[in-house]
Amino acid sequence: MAAPDPTGLIACPTCDALYRERRIGADEVARCRRCGTVLAAPQSGAMTRITMLAGAALVLMVAAVSFPFLELSEMGLQQRSSVVDAILAFSDGRTAPLSLALALLIVLLPAARLLALLYTLGPMALGWQPWRHAALAFRWAEKMRPWAMAEVFIVGVAVALVKVAGLATVTLGPAFWAFCLLVLITVRKDSIMCRLTVWKTLSERHAS
C-alpha cells in the first residue's frame, strides 16, 4: 500500500488514528472517534488570554516565593516559613538531593514552563512572527507539564494544614494566597490552551 500524502492529515496522539484536517469553529471540540481523546478545542482570543494568564502567574510566582507563606503559632511560639523554607526542609543530611527536586517541582519547572509559554505565545498574541526556537520552547513546555507540581503542592499544604490545625494556630501568609491564585490561573490557562491550534498557528506564522 502506497503511503498517501501526509499533508492535511493529523494522527491521534493516543491511538494513531488518521484524520483529515478540517476547520474547527471557536466553540467546537474535535475528538478522536476511536479513543475519545480531544484533538483540538480552539477558543477565540485564547493566545492573548494564555499570555496574560501566564504573565500574571509569573508575577504571582515571584510573590509566592518571596512573601511569608504560613505562620504557625502555639503558646507564644511562632514559626514563620516561606516556600523556600519548605524546599530547604530536606537540605540536611541524606535527603539533601530532595531539596533540589522539590525546588524544581514547586518553583523552577512551573516558572520555566510559564517563561517558555510566554516566549512562544507572547509574540503570537501580539500578531508578531514567532521568535527563534519557539517550537522548541513550546515542546519543552509541554514536556514539563506533568512535572510542574504547583497544584499538587497546594493540596499538600492543605493536608498539612489539616494535620497541624488541631495542634496549633495557623495563619496563612500572603504567599499562600498568591500560590493558590497561581494554581487557579495555571489550571485555567491549561484548560483553554489547545495544543493543536498552537502548533498549527506556530507553523503557519513561521511559514509566512
Add this chain to the structure above:
Amino acid sequence: MQAHGLEDALGTPRLLTARDAGLLGCRACGRVSAAGTGACARCGARLASRDPTSLQRVWAWWLAGLIAYIPANLYPMLLTSRFGHVRENTIIGGALDLAHHGDYGVAAIVFAASVLIPVGKFLAIAYLALSLKLPTALGRHGRHRLHEVVEFIGRWSMIDVFVVAILSALVQFGFAATINPGIAAATFALSVAFTMLSAQSFDPRLIWDAEERDSR
C-alpha cells in the same frame, strides 16, 4: 462521553491508523509525516511509528520505582520530636497513629495517598503492560482510561512528600516540637518519579494496535 457510549454500543469504528497508511504520526503535535522522517518538521519531536523500547522502559522504570518504594515503607518518613522525645513515623505507622487518635478521615487520606495509590499504580502499569501480550478482561477503552488515570494520578502521590516538607518547615519549635524529614521521604519521591516515568514510557497506541491485531 455520549459519543463513547454510542461507539461502544455499535463497536468501535474501524479506522485507518497512520501506521497502516505507512505514515508517522507525531505524538507531540499530531502532525503526520512520511515514513522514514527522523524528526517532526513542525515541533521537532523524535518520530517513531511505535517505540520499540517502550515496554522495556516501562518495566525498567516500574522495577526501579518498586525498589525505591520498599525503603520508603521501611524507613521513617517523619521524625517527630516533642520535648526531647523523638518518634519515627513510617508511612503506615503515621496513618495508624492518626487512626488511633480518631482522625479516621485524615488517616484514610494519608493511607490512600501513600499506600493505596502507589500500590494501585504499580498494579495498573503492570496490568497494562501485560495486557498487550495476554488476553484481558478489560476492553481497550477501559485500558485506555486506566492509562489516562495512571498518568493523571501519578503526580498527586507527591502530596506526601510536600506534606513532609511543609510540616518540617513549619513545625520547628526547638525543644517543644520539631518535625524533620526522614530518609523515606526521599525514596518515596524517587519512587513516585520512577512510576511517573514508567507510565509516560507506555505508548498508548500499543493498546489500540493490540485491538487491531485481535480483530483481524
Add this chain to the structure above:
Amino acid sequence: MTEPTGPADYAIEERRRSFWRNLSPVWLVPILAIAVSLVIAWQAYSERGVEVEISFPNAAGVVAGETTIRYRDVAIGTVEKVGFSEGLSEVRVTARIDKEVAPYLDEDAAFWVVRPEVSARGITGLNTVLSGVYIEGDWDGTPGAAKVRFEGLERAPLTRPGRPGTKITLRTEDARQISAGAPILFRGIEVGVLEAPRLTLNGNSIVVDGFIDAPHDRRLDTATRFWDASGFSVSFGAGGLSLDVDSLSSLVSGGLVFDSIYEGGEPIGPGYVFEIYPDEATARRTAFARAIADPVSLSVAFTESVDGLLPGADVRYGGLRVGQVGSISARIEEGRGGPAVQLVAKLDIDPVLLGLSGSAGKEGSYDFFENAVAHGLRARLATESLLSGSLVVELAEVPDAARAAFDRTSEPYPTLPSAPSNLPDFTATAEGVLERINELPIEEVLEQAVRTMRSIEAFAADDGLREVPGAAAALIGEARALVADPETRAIPGEIRAAVAELRGVVAGLEESRAVERLSAALESADLVARNLAEASGQVPALVEELRAVAAKANSLPAEDLMAAATRLLDSADALIGTEGARDLPPALAGALAEIRTTLAALNAGDVVANANATMESARDAADSVAAAAEGLPALSARLEALVARSEALIGAYGDRSSFNSETLSALREIKDAARAVSQLARALERNPNSIILGR
C-alpha cells in the same frame, strides 16, 4: 522426486538483532537501585548494635522502639523489646547498644530507669516528664569481658562506677539519722555520699556503704572517725552551756562528718568497717581505743566505796584520758585490823597516750610507773563531772601521800597504790565548782549566744531568704517562659538548674528527717533536763547557790536571748507564712497544669501519662510526708512533756523570779510550738497532698 536442475538460491534471512542492542539504557536505573539498596541493607546490618538484656523489677514507662539507652546523656541505643523473664518475676528489656560502646559493657556496668521523681528530698528527672523515661547506663572507660545480660538497678546509684575515690563501709546501731544520698562532710565540705543503710544478715547491726571522692579518700586511715552531723547539740556541763549551732544546718540535710582524731593512723585494708559515733565528742573519746589492743594492765585497790565506778569508765592523767577501767572485783586482804574487803579495779592504760613510745614495751611502762609512784603518783577516785554521779579513776601526784611502791611483781597485774579521794568533801567541791561557775565568762557565752541567735534571726529575716519562695515562683515563671521560648533547646539543662534551686526549697519540706532530728535533739535536751532534775534532787543546797547564779544571770542579757529566740521563731513563722511561700506550691501546680494542658494540646498521650506518673510520684511523696506527719503528734507530746518537766523543775526553785518567769514564758512558747506542730500534723493527716501540690 525431481532431480535438482541447477544451483539453488541460498536463503537470505534478516539478521537477528542482538538482544543487547535492543536493550533500553533505562534498565540501568533499577539495577542501580538494587545495588544501592543492597549496599544500604548490608551497611545497616553490619553496623547493627549489640543486643543486650537488662532485667528490672518493673519497667514503667519503658516502651519498645522508643525508650533510649543513654550514657552520659548521649543516646547509645534503643529498647527493642520489653518482655518477662521465666516465671514472670522480672521485666526483661532487650536493647541494642551501639557497636563502639558495647565492649565497655563489662562487669561494672549498671543500668537504671530515669523517671520523674518528686519526693520530699527534691525533684529529679523532671525532663523525663516531657521526654518519657529513659534507661541510663554507667560504666568505666576500660573495656573488659563484654556481658550481654545485666541486672538493672531500682534507682540511680549514688556513686557512679569509675569515679575516683574509695568505697567504705560503716556500721551503726541506729540508722534513723542516715538516709541514702546524705553527704559525708570533711570540715564542712562535702567529700562523699552515703548509700541506703541495710541490716546485716544477723540483724543486730546496720551497715551503710559510703563513698569518699578522691583526693579526700587519702585521709582515711585507722585514726579516722565518723560521726553523725545531724541535729544540733545542746550540752550543759561544767564548761557552761554550749549550743552547737554549727550543726543546725545539717538538721535538714543530715549526714556524717569525719576527721582524723590522732596522727599516725595506719592505712585501712579492704573490708575495714568504720563505726558511726553519735557525736563528735564520743568519736574523739575513742582516740585511745586504737591502742587498747595492746594495753598495759594495772590493778588498783580502793578501800572506799566505788559506787558509781563502772567498767569502761575513764582513767585520767592530768585531766587527759589515758585508759579505761577494765573490770572491778572485790578481794579479801589480810590487814592489821583483820581481814578487810578491798575493791580492786583493773585499769587498761594506753602507754602511747601517756607519752611513752610504743617500742618501750610493758617493761618500759612499768619503769615509768615505778618512777612516778616514787614521786607520789597515786590512783584515786574522782567524779566525772559536777552533775553526774559516775566516777572515774584519776592518776594524780599526791604530794603528801603515804609512802607506797609500785608492785610490779603482783599477780595478775602490777599494782598501783591508791590514795583516798576527796569525794566525801562533795559540798566543798560543789561550792568550789559554783565559785568557778561564778567566775566563768557566762556573760560572754550568753552574749555570744544572743549574737548567734541574732545572726540566725537576721538570716531568717533576711529579705533575700524571704524572697526565696518568690524567686522560686519567678523561676517557675521563667521556666514557663522558657517553654514558650523558641530557643528552648537548652531547656532540659535549665529546668535541671531550676530544679536544683527548687530542691533547696523543697528540702525545707523534708519534714520527715527534720522531725526525727528535732526529736533527737529534744531527747538530748530532755536528758539534760532530767539530769538537772536529779542533780537538784540530790543537792538541795545547790539551789541557793543556783539562785545566786540565777540572780546574776538575771542581770545578764538573757531577756535579749529569749527575745531573740522568740523573734527568730516569729520571723521563721513569717517566712513560712509569706505570700511567696504560700504562692510557691500553687505556682508549681500551675506550672504542672500548664505543662499538662500544653501536652494535651500537643495530643501526646504518652507524655500525659508521664505527667500522670509524676503526679503519682508526687502523691507518693505526699504519702511519705503524711507518714512523717504521723510522727508529729509524738513530737508535740514530747515537747509538752519536756515543758512540763522543765516547769516542774523550775517550779522547784520556788520564787517566781524574773528568770523563772522568763523561762516559763519561753517554755510556754515551746508549748505553743508543740501545739502548732500537732495542728500541722492533723492538717497533714487530713490532706497529705497539700504540702506537695499546694491544694
